[in-house]
Amino acid sequence: MTLWNGVLPFYPQPRHAAGFCVPLLIVILVFLALAASFLLILPGIRGHSRWFWLVRVLLSLFIGAEIVAVHFSAEWFVGTVNTSTSYKAFSAERIRAHVGLRVGLAGVNITLTGTPVHQLNETIDYNEQFTWRLHEDFAAEYAGALEKGLPDPLLYLAEKFTPSSPCGLYYQYHLAGHYASATLWVAFCFWLLSNVLLSMPAPLYGGLALLATGAFALFAVFAFASVSSVRLCPLRLGAAALTAHYGAAFWVTLATGILCLLLGGAVVSLHYAQPSALRAFLDQSLKDSSSQGREGSPLVLKNPLHKQSGLPDLKITTHL
Structure with a gap:
């Protein structure tokens, strides 16, 4: 018990917060690079078509980036609480900390930040990710967290999402994440198809592809909401209770789905009501007049x- 000079044997060194989500950063950088590349060639487009292309490309890149980025975001269902809680197993010492719970499509992210950060001669700043992808084992990750000796608040919240927990949260959010992720990838495929069709003399089918993109994005939102509407087990940390609500990724996906429905509906309506104005906006007037x-x-x-x-x-x- 004195192997680490008075520190409990399951805590050989201070923990450090995990870095920024690398896949999410890569997605953001890729779409920002595409947007920057387009802005570089934008001055070469003459006339009013320049502004039409600016709106089209930036809107399209935003939709595509959002559909891909939310797969790697943990901001679908979030909750935070400030509390005084126990810190280590087999110890009566307590800390003041800010605890955060973030549920995404691929797993759970739990944060623990001391207020202040330096307490008990340690730096209390943790950021732990527990995933339930098809090739990941949530129970094995939780067992690894026990072996590492993570603080009590992290282990308490992670245990609520294990398959053996009586709360049943694992099966609810595991299935919800898979269904939402699958429908979002279908939405991404329709987004690619809409870009191809809107660049051809087929605006009607491009608008229908946009409608399908919005529909599948909303299906993902409804799939996640149908499960997260079930009330969570009581999550109590010390004397405070942690309550969760929908996060930024959920609302942005909902807004993107509605935006795709509006854009697709506008394209289909203009195709029947004012086809010449639609061709002018899509910069197809010259092409159509020369070929048709x-x-x-x-x-x-x-x-x-x-x-x-x-x-x-x-x-x-x-x-x-």
């Missing part, structure tokens, strides 16, 4: 020898 003719427009074939021969010009009416 209006229905019933006469095509005149001039005779180069009409002055000598006296033959009239030949007129052909096209029906496309």
Whole structure:
């Protein structure tokens, strides 16, 4: 028991907070690089088309970045509390700390920050991630946390999400995360398809693809909300209770789904009401006029020898 000079044997060294989520950072940097690349070539677009392309590309990149980024975000269901709680097992010492619980599609993130950070001759600043992806074992990660001797508040909250917990939170949020993630990837595929179709003379199908993108994004939100609406087990840390609510990722995904429905509905409506205005916004007016003719427009074939021969010009009416 004195191996670590008075420190309990399960705590050989101070813990340190985990870094920023690397996959989320990569997604943000990739889409920012795409946006920066477009802004560099934007001055080369002439006329009012420049602003139309600016709105189109930035809106499209925002939608795509949001659909991908929320997969790696832990801000779907969040809760925080300031409390006085026990710190280590087999010890009566207590600390003042800020405890945070963040539930994402892939797992649970739990934070513990001392107020102040330096207490009991230690730096109390923890950020632990427990995942339930298909190739991850949540119970094994929790067992590893026990072996490392993480503080009591972290272990208490992580234990509530283990498969063996009577609360049943693991199966609820595990399934909700999988269904929401699957529908979001389908939404991402429809987002790619909408970009391709809107760049072709097929705005109607591009608008329908946008509608499908918004629909699947909303399906993901409803799948997660249907499970998280079930009341959590009482989570008490010391004398305080931790209450959770929907986080930023949930609301941003909901807003993105509604935005896609509005944009898709606008494209479909303009296709039937004002197709010329839609082609102008999509910068397809010149392309359409050069490749397609209006229905019933006469095509005149001039005779180069009409002055000598006296033959009239030949007129052909096209029906496309």
